[in-house]
Amino acid sequence: MIIDVNPAPVAATFEIGKDAGVTHLSTRVRVDDYSYLRAIAETQGGELHMAQTFVKASGGCSAPAVKNQDEAMATMGQMKLRQFPPQETMTKAQELQLMIRHPNNSGLQRNPLTQYFIPAHFVQKLSVSQADRLILSMEGGISISEDPNFRFDFTAHGTGQIQVEAIDTDGKVFRNQWPLEVTGL
Amino acid sequence: MQNHAYRSRQLGLPLAVVFAAIVLTVGTLFGASGAANAQQTTASSNRIWQALKGDVFGDRAILVDSGVVRIEAPKRAQDAAIVPSTSISTRPGRPPASNPSP
Numbered sequence: 001m002i003i004d005v006n007p008a009p010v011a012a013t014f015e016i017g018k019d020a021g022v023t024h025l026s027t028r029v030r031v032d033d034y035s036y037l038r039a040i041a042e043t044q045g046g047e048l049h050m051a052q053t054f055v056k057a058s059g060g061c062s063a064p065a066v067k068n069q070d071e072a073m074a075t076m077g078q079m080k081l082r083q084f085p086p087q088e089t090m091t092k093a094q095e096l097q098l099m100i101r102h103p104n105n106s107g108l109q110r111n112p113l114t115q116y117f118i119p120a121h122f123v124q125k126l127s128v129s130q131a132d133r134l135i136l137s138m139e140g141g142i143s144i145s146e147d148p149n150f151r152f153d154f155t156a157h158g159t160g161q162i163q164v165e166a167i168d169t170d171g172k173v174f175r176n177q178w179p180l181e182v183t184g185l
Numbered sequence: 186m187q188n189h190a191y192r193s194r195q196l197g198l199p200l201a202v203v204f205a206a207i208v209l210t211v212g213t214l215f216g217a218s219g220a221a222n223a224q225q226t227t228a229s230s231n232r233i234w235q236a237l238k239g240d241v242f243g244d245r246a247i248l249v250d251s252g253v254v255r256i257e258a259p260k261r262a263q264d265a266a267i268v269p270s271t272s273i274s275t276r277p278g279r280p281p282a283s284n285p286s287p
Contacts, residue, residue, distance in 0.1 A: 001256075001272065002241070004230040009237055016274075026271040031262060034225040036234065039256035039272035040247065048245055049253035051272070054227055060265030145267045 003143055005035040007061060007108065011143035017134030021093055021155030025136070028145040030060035030106060062108040065146055069111075069118070072103035072146075077174035079164060083181045096135075097151040098128060100166055100174070106142035123148055125167040130180065131160020156180055 001011045011029055016022045031037070038052045065072065077100070084095035100123065107120030120142055127137040128150075135154045159180050166174045225233075238247070258270040 004233040005225050010241060024271060024273040026269065028267045028269050030266050031268045036230045037256055037258050037270055039254050041254040041274050048242060048247040049251045050247045050249050051254045051256045053256050053258050055258050055262055055268060056260060057262035057265035057268055060268065063266035
């Protein structure tokens, strides 16, 4: 995913696991100015496909955090996973929403009291897997919003646990896992 | 006394000129900074993309709007720090995920 005008235009790179069945993916991003948002996908054959949409927004990268920094640091790394049953009875695709507490500081935000820049501190790597089979992995940057949030569908294989591992720019590793909620029928 | 008033009136003219000059300068400065902060347009965003493309993908061909991938985002963001965006990929030969199954 690319946001042309952002200081770091490559917002995130997602890799989708083989047979993971991920067909859509939603997240929240910072947009610094009026810009095209681009999704570029590489197929298994190595072709690149792009779609784009123009968004009118400004100041997203330097906008002050919603939460105060102490609170954000205290809850950092907490995760929540919501599982949604398949919407269509014909498919097995389940939907997951992963929420991670992390200030994801962009390095362009200022401390409201001292006016010093708050150093960049964000989730750099993320992987979601089921019983050691990769569903989705991400390499992120400063364009992913505070408290990163991802929603995507996937096809469950067996009843293994959902495992999540996130690594931030300080090298902190956050891990969590949840049992798969067997749905359908 | 009359002489004094005359002299200050004489001084008043150049002061007004200086003041006008200041107003003009400040005006142009603000005007200039306004132009520098002008919002990006589709054309300027595309120019950035053209310059960026090679750094990210080299000279690989990129197929645009081929239907394999789609992206959705609000046209105007309510909060620029939290813009919801969705990419949808569909594999050739499969119906898009949002379509109801037949």
